[in-house]
Amino acid sequence: MGFEEATPIQAQSIPVALTGQDVLGQAQTGTGKTAAFGIPLIDRTDMESNDIQALVITPTRELAIQVAEELNRIGQVKRVKALPIYGGQDINRQIRSLKKKPQIIVGTPGRLQDHMRRRTIRLQSIHMVVLDEADEMLQMGFVEEIEAILSEIPEEHQTLLFSATMPRDIRALADKFMKNPVEIKTKTKEMTIPTIEQHYIELAGGQKFDTMCHLLDIDSPELAIVFGRTKKRVDELAEGLNKRGYSAEGIHGDLSQARRDTVIRRFKEGTIDIMVATDVAARGLDISGVTHVYNFDIPQDPESYVHRIGRTGRAGKTGIAMTLVTSREIGLLRNIERVTKKKMVRKSIPTFNEVMVGQQKQAVESLLTVVAENKTRNYVETAERLLEDIDSVTLLAAALKMITKEPDTTTVKITEDHGGGFPRKQRSSGDRGRGGRNRRGKTEFKRSKNGKSFRDKGKRKSKV
Numbered sequence: 001m002g003f004e005e006a007t008p009i010q011a012q013s014i015p016v017a018l019t020g021q022d023v024l025g026q027a028q029t030g031t032g033k034t035a036a037f038g039i040p041l042i043d044r045t046d047m048e049s050n051d052i053q054a055l056v057i058t059p060t061r062e063l064a065i066q067v068a069e070e071l072n073r074i075g076q077v078k079r080v081k082a083l084p085i086y087g088g089q090d091i092n093r094q095i096r097s098l099k100k101k102p103q104i105i106v107g108t109p110g111r112l113q114d115h116m117r118r119r120t121i122r123l124q125s126i127h128m129v130v131l132d133e134a135d136e137m138l139q140m141g142f143v144e145e146i147e148a149i150l151s152e153i154p155e156e157h158q159t160l161l162f163s164a165t166m167p168r169d170i171r172a173l174a175d176k177f178m179k180n181p182v183e184i185k186t187k188t189k190e191m192t193i194p195t196i197e198q199h200y201i202e203l204a205g206g207q208k209f210d211t212m213c214h215l216l217d218i219d220s221p222e223l224a225i226v227f228g229r230t231k232k233r234v235d236e237l238a239e240g241l242n243k244r245g246y247s248a249e250g251i252h253g254d255l256s257q258a259r260r261d262t263v264i265r266r267f268k269e270g271t272i273d274i275m276v277a278t279d280v281a282a283r284g285l286d287i288s289g290v291t292h293v294y295n296f297d298i299p300q301d302p303e304s305y306v307h308r309i310g311r312t313g314r315a316g317k318t319g320i321a322m323t324l325v326t327s328r329e330i331g332l333l334r335n336i337e338r339v340t341k342k343k344m345v346r347k348s349i350p351t352f353n354e355v356m357v358g359q360q361k362q363a364v365e366s367l368l369t370v371v372a373e374n375k376t377r378n379y380v381e382t383a384e385r386l387l388e389d390i391d392s393v394t395l396l397a398a399a400l401k402m403i404t405k406e407p408d409t410t411t412v413k414i415t416e417d418h419g420g421g422f423p424r425k426q427r428s429s430g431d432r433g434r435g436g437r438n439r440r441g442k443t444e445f446k447r448s449k450n451g452k453s454f455r456d457k458g459k460r461k462s463k464v
């Protein structure tokens with residue numbers, strides 16, 4: 001895979017996990033936790049057996065796909081097969097793939113339970129379980145589902161639990177699901193990666209959109225993720241950015257899985273360079289080339305912040321994170337700083353002049369590239385003729401004006417947002433917050449005509 005040395009979390013976890021002990025592993029975003037649990041999983045897979053031997057549970061579908069891909073890369077030589085099983089994908093197709101005897105399943109809780117109910121997945125031979133982003137699954141209220149899944153797994157199994165954040169209540173989960181876990185924490189003062197520059201701008205809600213555009217103009221990110229608080233805002237933001245001439249697409253839990261897959265693919269290939277997302281894309285996603293993360297809306301809790309900005313600055317790369325915050329939300333920002341033990345640098349709203357400077361810089365770069373290509377012969381005669389009447393500075397300035405993208409002022413309306421202010425856990429059940437994920441629990445339990453539960457479907461939809 002081209003890795004030259006193990007990252008600290010890998011160096012510390014792999015030997016312990018290889019002995020079969022339970023591991024509770026915490027290390028910053030982008031430091032290779034997937035391989036930290038993936039290498040022991042692959043190593044401890046018995047190729048003589050045709051059974052499913054390991055189960056990885058992830059909070060989102062995209063993460064299930066990505067983790068399965070990474071496990072397949074790690075297991076390539078040994079020929080270990082990992083299969084992602086997630087909601088929104090044709091279940092019959094998954095049933096067919098399950099018949100091909102993968103040794104490892106990577107799944108989201110809801111769909112895993114679907115397969116358990118249909119008896120299309122056998123968990124009786126599993127001896128390794130990984131909870132990736134364990135604290136998020138706890139936060140999303142997946143504990144019951146995970147318990148139900150684990151109850152079908154033989155008592156004798158190893159559990160590996162990983163995340164970049166381990167809030168205190170994760171202990172309860174660890175106590176519930178693990179046996180004397182070895183706790184491995186890579187030593188760092190700050191919870192965030194030092195190579196990510198962290199900035200914030202304090203502004204009024206109504207200034208956010210223009211400011212966002214100006215930042216994009218100045219920074220000209222290679223790939224950027226813009227996080228919005230709700231699905232509706234993500235839709236409006238993506239649409240607004242397109243109106244202003246940026247190539248952006250939104251991703252959130254109300255879109256079809258096919259659409260979500262398309263957005264991720266187009267973002268990875270660089271067909272679009274801005275992905276606007278809810279927290280559905282905050283965890284675990286490893287997309288190279290993400291140079292900037294913008295929190296159009298400040299996240300509700302510090303963990304969410306850590307994971308969101310961790311989509312940049314991965315595997316030793318640098319990154320820039322910018323958070324837009326209104327004055328009434330400044331408390332949330334200070335709380336994030338306190339928990340991450342890292343101060344964000346305050347920036348001011350970019351001025352028109354700064355935007356112009358940024359845009360002109362890009363225009364000059366394009367111009368100089370053309371100069372370097374040395375293919376302007378066909379234009380020389382015209383240029384010389386023009387220079388007879390107009391002085392060179394005026395002429396060049398006019399050409400620059402033509403190729404410079406001046407700030408676009410197309411009117412864009414983003415619905416005012418009154419949602420911020422409380423951490424997720426404290427919010428009331430009517431709050432739309434993170435896609436209504438807290439509207440969960442038994443009250444939503446419904447039965448369809450054929451007796452199958454719709455509950456998971458509804459829950460899953462609202463969560464991821």
Ligand SMILES: Nc1ncnc2c1ncn2[C@@H]1O[C@H](COP(=O)(O)OP(=O)(O)OP(=O)(O)O)[C@@H](O)[C@H]1O
Nearest residue numbers: 003005006007029030031032033034164284286315
């Ligand atoms: N030993 C290594 N050397 C170099 N790169 C590595 C190494 N191990 C993993 N990577 C790469 O680093 C990137 C980040 O890894 P990974 O996604 O596992 O991070 P993570 O710790 O799980 O992050 P997050 O907390 O965001 O989920 C991946 O592209 C991975 O292939």
Ligand SMILES: [Mg+2]
Nearest residue numbers: 033034132284
């Ligand atoms: Mg990860």
